[in-house]
């Protein structure tokens with residue numbers, strides 16, 4: 027007969043409450059790991075999905091994920107001429123926060139190099155989204171944009187949803203200025219030109235200076251964040267990198283380098299932060315299980331002495347305590363998993379439960395259950411059978 | 417342990433027990449020698465503090481004497497406070513105990529309390545269960561077999577404890593005021609049961625009792641005072 031189960035049945039409510047408590051703690055530990063996996067997923071989502079082999083960015087910079095990167099959009103055409111390059115596209119990305127229906131709307135404006143990049147790699151499924159409805163109109167800058175598709179699970183490194191536009195729209199949103207500012211800037215431009223030799227000798231240019239900025243390609247060529255390069259199959263990546271490294275105006279990074287860059291910064295810090303919290307929670311769980319196992323043992327120390335008196339082996343007594351601790355740990359773990367599956371999807375940021383992480387936590391739970399029962403076992407093994415008589 | 421019937425069930429030779437030391441020293445047993453034959457039922461009487469419980473627990477191998485030897489079925493088990501064998505295994509296989517309090521395991525039913533004694537002695541679960549039921553039936557509490565001790569009266573609990581003591585068919589049964597919680601009729605029944613078990617399975621039985629009405633059940637009556645056996 028199983029003594030552990032029979033004792034639990036007798037102390038059912040106390041056992042149940044503690045198990046729920048342990049379950050909640052383990053759920054938080056599980057969630058911490060999930061948040062970390064979620065961070066990695068979100069941070070690298072774009073780099074992984076966009077399918078570029080090389081990221082060409084402003085010279086001496088590490089690209090749009092690290093700092094402001096500005097390179098002329100025309101670089102796209104220069105890169106197409108490089109042997110081995112199958113495809114090159116403009117990449118525009120910037121964060122934006124606006125009010126929408128009285129609520130803050132934070133999004134990452136993501137420019138797609140339409141028609142070259144039609145966004146086939148974006149999964150169009152409903153899910154975690156910006157909260158915009160299909161067909162809804164949103165005003166950014168001078169223009170109104172209609173939502174024509176809802177993506178699922180697309181978010182940037184800060185957890186903000188990605189909003190996809192064409193590159194030119196993304197740029198229009200990025201460089202939008204109020205009408206008055208534009209008028210002032212054009213007037214200032216005309217003023218500057220008038221005072222210069224160019225303006226005096228070429229009066230027609232004054233007319234151009236007073237026009238929209240985008241028509242002044244010589245003065246302000248369109249700037250994008252990066253150019254994405256896809257290589258032809260069979261092209262040597264290192265070879266192309268070496269070739270492009272000779273161009274002094276740009277820096278070049280492989281997709282893997284961009285990935286590492288994204289992970290080494292904020293994510294690495296968050297990892298340590300979450301890891302420390304997890305360790306603390308695991309220690310707390312151990313202490314709680316240990317204390318409850320100890321009190322449960324003290325409560326039945328007389329019965330344990332009686333069992334010894336009638337000749338029970340130590341294995342019977344150790345089994346009684348150990349089985350209870352393991353049961354508490356595994357029920358807590360199961361509860362944590364079950365609750366997590368219902369709760370985590372409602373968390374504001376992605377919580378990804380990774381199977382290897384879950385297995386690791388299961389192992390840790392078993393280990394802390396064993397560890398936590400040691401105090402009770404030590405107490406139980408020390409009790410003399412003749413304490414029954416007192 | 418299959419010794420001849422002539423061999424004593426237990427022999428206590430020159431047992432002394434001193435509790436505490438210095439100012440608080442108490443000599444609870446003073447050179448006590450006692451031999452119980454197989455099949456013999458002995459009553460141990462004496463005033464409070466005479467040392468009856470001390471002698472009984474020493475012979476039960478749960479309260480080591482300060483000096484003296486204990487021989488059970490021809491095996492030297494204690495020499496002074498030193499155990500010569502694994503006492504817990506020996507208790508499990510050869511001894512049965514009943515105390516003033518029933519000391520039942522509160523989270524086990526009456527049946528399970530008896531059953532567990534046999535299971536820890538490696539009896540298969542089904543056989544243990546059957547024998548437990550048989551013993552409870554024999555003691556008139558079969559109808560309460562599935563109750564937890566909390567739901568049993570003091571006398572019913574004590575009868576479960578008696579069933580537990582008999583479970584492993586011990587060679588020696590040691591009982592310390594087992595009938596204190598029972599009415600005289602039930603008390604007498606328990607004493608008679610001990611006598612019956614002793615005679616049938618050639619076990620030695622020592623019962624500490626204050627109940628002088630049931631003394632006719634015993635083969636021998638021994639009196640104690642101040643840590644010594646009185647001659648008689």
Ligand SMILES: Nc1ncnc2c1ncn2[C@@H]1O[C@H](COP(=O)(O)OP(=O)(O)OP(=O)(O)O)[C@@H](O)[C@H]1O
Pocket residue numbers: 435436442443444462463464465466467468469470471
């Ligand atoms: N654990 C102990 N520590 C110190 N002294 C003890 C201890 N146990 C018993 N004694 C003392 O030893 C003496 C014998 O005690 P014991 O319990 O054997 O008497 P008893 O004959 O069983 O008495 P009663 O009829 O009241 O049960 C008493 O003086 C008692 O105070």
Ligand SMILES: [Mg+2]
Pocket residue numbers: 468469470592
């Ligand atoms: Mg006593």
